[in-house]
Amino acid sequence: MFHCRLSVPKLAFILLIHLCASSATLAQTPDSGGVNLSAGPNDIRELETFLDGLFPQTMEELHVPGAVFVLVRNGEIFFKKGYGFANLETRKLVDPDKTIFRIASVSKLITVTAVMQLHERGLVNLNDDVNDYLERFEIPATFPQPITFAHLITHTAGFDDNRIGLATQNEEDLLPLGDFLAEALPPRVRPPGREYSYSRHGIALAGYLVEVVSGQTFSDYVERNILQPLGMTRSTFRFPRNFTSDLAMGYSYRDRAYDAVPYYYFQTGPEAAFNTTATDMAAFMIAQLHGGVFEDGRILAEATVRFMQARHFAHDTRLPGLAYGFYERFENGERALQHGGHIPGFVSRLILLPEKDIGLFMACNNDRFKLLSTVTERFFDHYFSVGDSTAVQSTGAGKVRDLSRFSGFYRTNEYSRSSIEKIFSLRKQFRISVTDEGNLLVRGKQLWTPVGPLVFRNAVTGELSVFKEDGHGKVDRWYRKRFAFEKLRFYETLSFHLAVFGSAALVFLLGCLVWLGGNRMRIMNLKIRAAATERRLFRLTGVMSSVNLLFLSGLTFLFLSHDRIDEFTFGIP
DSSP states (O other): OOEEEEOOOHHHHHHHHHHSOOOOEEOSOOOOSSOOOTTSOOOHHHHHHHHHTTHHHHHHHHTOOEEEEEEEETTEEEEEEEEEEEETTTTEEOOTTTOBEEOGGGHHHHHHHHHHHHHHTTSOOTTSBGGGTOOSOOOOOSSSSOOBHHHHTTTOSOBOOOOTTSEESSGGGOOOHHHHHHHHOOOBOSOTTSOOOOOHHHHHHHHHHHHHHHSSOHHHHHIIIIIHHHTOTTOBSSOOGGGGGGBOOEEEEETTEEEEEOOOEETTHHHHOOEEOHHHHHHHHHHHHTTTEETTEESSOHHHHHHHHSOOBOSSTTSOOBOSSOEEEEETTEEEEEEEEEETTEEEEEEEEGGGTEEEEEEESBSOTHHHHHHHHHHHHHHSOOSOOSOOOOOSTBOOSOGGGGOEEEEESOSOSSSGGGGGGGGGEEEEEEOTTSOEEETTTEEEEEBSSSEEEETTTOOEEEEEEOTTSOEEEEEETTEEEEEOOGGGSHHHHHHHHHHHHHHHHHHHHHHHHHHHHHHTTOOOOOOHHHHHHHHHHHHHHHHHHHHHHHHHHHHHOTHHHHHGGGSOO
16 A cells, blocks of 8 residues: 655664754743643743753654644644654654644534534534435435434444545546445444444535535535634645645555655545644634634634533543543543544643643644644643552442453454455454453553442543443443444454354365365276266366355454555555
């Protein structure tokens, strides 16, 4: 999938990262005499020192060529800075004002904002059946409950998770959004509003509905109603032809070298195709934090912003939920709203702290999310510390009599049920077991202590998770954060599939050996007497065994090859 392989000497990379990082742009705010970190960063130079001690070292460890960070506070840019290279070949440095990053799924926030504008103007009702607006195609009535706008923008519409053909390597192969969705919209697999399951097609459908209702292409609508009012002049859902020299090159690091990731095009543009700079995203964050206003531009009414950022779905009231477009995140006692993005070559993250009037956006041109996760965790620990929480002791009040009902194998509900991609769901399985001390062990390392009949607390972080029973009182779901995990039946587990796979492979191998052995006996002029029909059946068995063995070998290669998952993005290889 990747091309333009480029080797970069490690020593030169480390030196250049440290010595040639783009200069920071600081807000013209006087430094505070004493640094009080309890309410977030309030000293610019302290923040820069903190980030300079974090970004370069972590980037070098994770082989990230370039990154950008911007923080807004009190309605203005508090700090922004680029680190490293936007392009390794040209040695162009990251500039927060100019460098354009592909922000992947953070694009969804722009799309949901467009939907909220239509709602605010009375053009749609978020509880309306979206079929009432569709003319090009219709969503099947698989379940009695219709899919609404609210379901689409909370990822609770219930679509299957298919990824085949989401993008193309050539712009001329892009289909009109409505044509693509009419052809490729996944089937419905659960009633809407029941569970969260990340849906690329669902947000793409929301973007298409913006087209249908507004009478404009999605890109045109966003440019006129969001980007222009906010002065986001270097942002677009289209290929940024006017700024190609400033477009960051995405990279993947493997075998001690960097692979450049060519630009490709999303058929589901509204959910992943946004190109932008850190400075432009700062304007969007300020508008979200200040009632829809940035400088002289307004994109939403204040009441609409509050409505958008309120919780609209959660599997349990004790767990983080979803606003419209945003995910809830609770870190060190702070409620944050966030969204992340990840495509080959790029990752990004946007976080808002509405009660603190703080927003931060960061992105990098390598598909390792660990850099942004590390920065996020260190940021919250540094500026919103609540003391040492490395160990959470169980009081014993929540001891459950029979923990065996929770043990078993689980998998995320985000997998394809209707395409060949279902094979990859076998990779997503993990085990929950019971310890001798009366706790649950997840993935062999995470300890969860019971605090209620179906509620468990992480023994290290204090995070809560909740199990759910089916109509017969059997545990069939585990909810953690916003995610839902299904408890598997024995015939859905990887071990069962491996047993069936191995047995089938052995049978086919024996068929091949018997066939080859029979051919050898004939070659050696040994007399084998059999009717013509039996000989044909013998040959057919051998041929079919060979074909099936080749198929199983290909299936094994497909399952073991990580690259194949990304290649499905462009269709079946």
